[in-house]
Amino acid sequence: MLEVANLSHAYGDAPPVLSSIDLEVRPGELVSIVGPSGCGKSTLLRCIAGLQAPTAGQVRLDGKPVDRVPDNLAVVFQDYSRSLFPWMSVRDNVALPLRRRRKNRAQRQENAMKALESVGLPDAAAKYPWQLSGGMQQRVAIARALAYGPEFMIMDEPFGSVDAQTREDLEDLLLRVRGNSGMTILLVTHDIDESVYVGDRVVVLSKGPARVRADLWVGLPTARDQITTRELPEFVHLRAEVGRLVRGREAADEPKS
Amino acid sequence: MTAITGDHPAERPTGTNGRRRRPTGVPGLRILTGGAARLWLVALLVGCWEIIARTKQDAYFPPPSTIVRVFHELWFSGPATHLFLTDKALDDFQPSFVNLFCGWALAAVVGLALGILLGRSSVAREILDPVLQFGRAVPPPTLIPFFIVVFDFGAQMQISTIAFGVIWPVLLNTADGVRTVEKLQLETAEVFGITGAARLFRITLPAAAPKIFAGLRVSLGFALILMVISELIGSTTGIGAHLISSQQGMELPEMWAGIVLLGILGCLFNAVFALVERRFLSWHSRARGLDS
Numbered sequence: 218m219l220e221v222a223n224l225s226h227a228y229g230d231a232p233p234v235l236s237s238i239d240l241e242v243r244p245g246e247l248v249s250i251v252g253p254s255g256c257g258k259s260t261l262l263r264c265i266a267g268l269q270a271p272t273a274g275q276v277r278l279d280g281k282p283v284d285r286v287p288d289n290l291a292v293v294f295q296d297y298s299r300s301l302f303p304w305m306s307v308r309d310n311v312a313l314p315l316r317r318r319r320k321n322r323a324q325r326q327e328n329a330m331k332a333l334e335s336v337g338l339p340d341a342a343a344k345y346p347w348q349l350s351g352g353m354q355q356r357v358a359i360a361r362a363l364a365y366g367p368e369f370m371i372m373d374e375p376f377g378s379v380d381a382q383t384r385e386d387l388e389d390l391l392l393r394v395r396g397n398s399g400m401t402i403l404l405v406t407h408d409i410d411e412s413v414y415v416g417d418r419v420v421v422l423s424k425g426p427a428r429v430r431a432d433l434w435v436g437l438p439t440a441r442d443q444i445t446t447r448e449l450p451e452f453v454h455l456r457a458e459v460g461r462l463v464r465g466r467e468a469a470d471e472p473k474s
Numbered sequence: 475m476t477a478i479t480g481d482h483p484a485e486r487p488t489g490t491n492g493r494r495r496r497p498t499g500v501p502g503l504r505i506l507t508g509g510a511a512r513l514w515l516v517a518l519l520v521g522c523w524e525i526i527a528r529t530k531q532d533a534y535f536p537p538p539s540t541i542v543r544v545f546h547e548l549w550f551s552g553p554a555t556h557l558f559l560t561d562k563a564l565d566d567f568q569p570s571f572v573n574l575f576c577g578w579a580l581a582a583v584v585g586l587a588l589g590i591l592l593g594r595s596s597v598a599r600e601i602l603d604p605v606l607q608f609g610r611a612v613p614p615p616t617l618i619p620f621f622i623v624v625f626d627f628g629a630q631m632q633i634s635t636i637a638f639g640v641i642w643p644v645l646l647n648t649a650d651g652v653r654t655v656e657k658l659q660l661e662t663a664e665v666f667g668i669t670g671a672a673r674l675f676r677i678t679l680p681a682a683a684p685k686i687f688a689g690l691r692v693s694l695g696f697a698l699i700l701m702v703i704s705e706l707i708g709s710t711t712g713i714g715a716h717l718i719s720s721q722q723g724m725e726l727p728e729m730w731a732g733i734v735l736l737g738i739l740g741c742l743f744n745a746v747f748a749l750v751e752r753r754f755l756s757w758h759s760r761a762r763g764l765d766s
């Protein structure tokens with residue numbers, strides 16, 4: 218259980234980025250977070266992950282306050298290319314977090330290969346990250362987080378650079394992994410369709426400072442399908458609603474600034 | 475505090491689209507062919523020198539052929555079982571090389587350790603910065619008299635001179651490299667539980683390696699200079715001592731042979747170092763090659 222209570226954050230003397238955010242995520246839930254760009258989504262995730270101490274409020278994971286990165290939590294960073302280590306092969310990058318899981322080298326390499334296969338990159342194992350395209354690097358970063366086998370996964374626009382087909386495959390992979398392992402996932406996306414398609418809930422943030430503008434329950438069947446789910450009337454209705462919430466606020470902001 | 479140059483600015487390999495490939499092949503090959511192409515100029519200069527020296531018969535400028543002959547006789551006309559090295563070669567080279575590498579290795583180890591400390595701790599940086607700036611500013615040969623007083627003439631004095639003189643590039647570059655590791659890389663390590671020694675050896679040092687190697691390379695060049703200087707002063711063995719004794723005997727070809735030897739050694743050390751560096755930093759140069 219993840220609880221975010223009254224979380225606020227400001228960078229230095231700048232105006233606050235986050236303002237009194239309250240959020241609860243139950244075990245096994247997949248919550249999508251959407252909001253206008255620059256509204257503070259990455260900041261929120263960093264506070265939740267324990268990488269950034271908030272100026273006020275608290276984050277609790279399974280009842281314990283988060284003051285450093287919990288060891289059952291993985292992060293897929295928005296800036297994926299810089300979070301991969303250029304001096305390690307792709308396989309070593311993916312295998313690196315498994316050191317903490319007390320596995321021997323052979324097991325680590327095997328798990329890394331499995332994770333790379335799951336994101337469709339078994340052939341890239343011996344390459345270096347900088348030899349791959351942006352989309353492939355992003356999938357390596359996802360494979361690394363999956364190989365780690367965390368209970369909580371925080372993903373910051375994880376599919377931003379991949380092509381449409383791969384994106385759908387990765388969305389389905391995520392739903393499968395969540396179904397199999399019961400992982401709790403917090404996913405930031407700028408794609409409104411995606412937020413509805415993968416989410417059990419969609420949290421919409423407003424801008425300047427970020428507040429929870431809406432917290433919508435996605436009442437779609439658990440088993441989702443790229444074609445049929447997206448044509449359900451509930452889906453169409455929900456994506457319109459989320460779209461209005463995100464854009465409406467942006468439009469209302471404009472005359473002010 | 476800034477790093478000694480000789481380094482390429484740390485570039486991050488972002489593998490997004492729009493990268494340009496350099497139209498070059500294996501870098502080693504390029505250096506070789508480029509070297510061969512430039513060699514004709516050297517040959518021309520040596521040829522001119524030979525002709526002029528023979529016609530002028532100036533004792534100060536013996537013709538290259540004489541220098542080469544003396545060079546060979548002095549050091550490389552020994553028995554095959556000794557790799558053609560003469561006894562004099564063993565006498566001259568051994569102390570010089572031992573001093574050079576002991577001094578350089580000492581500077582590398584201490585410089586690396588202090589550099590890591592300084593890179594990690596901003597408190598240590600603030601406290602030690604004035605001392606370091608001053609230490610770096612002292613021209614190393616000025617310490618020779620001091621080391622002579624402390625150690626008397628000999629290997630200890632020479633090694634200390636070299637070590638003290640060449641530690642700065644390693645130390646400052648390591649500190650700079652360690653301090654400027656990408657924040658996101660450290661955060662990634664934190665998320666995935668890579669801490670302590672694992673973080674130092676798998677993240678921090680590899681990330682700082684391009685700067686560390688640049689420092690080591692500059693140091694190696696300095697070390698050769700300081701090796702000769704420390705031997706020119708009151709030493710009876712080593713290549714520097716050979717230079718002095720041939721100067722005192724007015725043996726100009728021998729002296730020139732020593733100068734040529736030092737030039738060759740400098741090139742050789744640089745080449746070997748470049749090979750080692752390429753082995754450890756291939757990711758860096760290749761990432762840059764694809765990206766920039």
Ligand SMILES: Nc1ncnc2c1ncn2[C@@H]1O[C@H](COP(=O)(O)OP(=O)(O)O)[C@@H](O)[C@H]1O
Nearest residue numbers: 228231234252253254255256257258259260261
């Ligand atoms: N390290 C930082 N220091 C100062 N300001 C920052 C920092 N990171 C982000 N910001 C600012 O905080 C705001 C929110 O950024 P961010 O959380 O990255 O938004 P989002 O992920 O929603 O695009 C932006 O205005 C950004 O400029």
Ligand SMILES: [Mg+2]
Nearest residue numbers: 258259295373
């Ligand atoms: Mg962001």
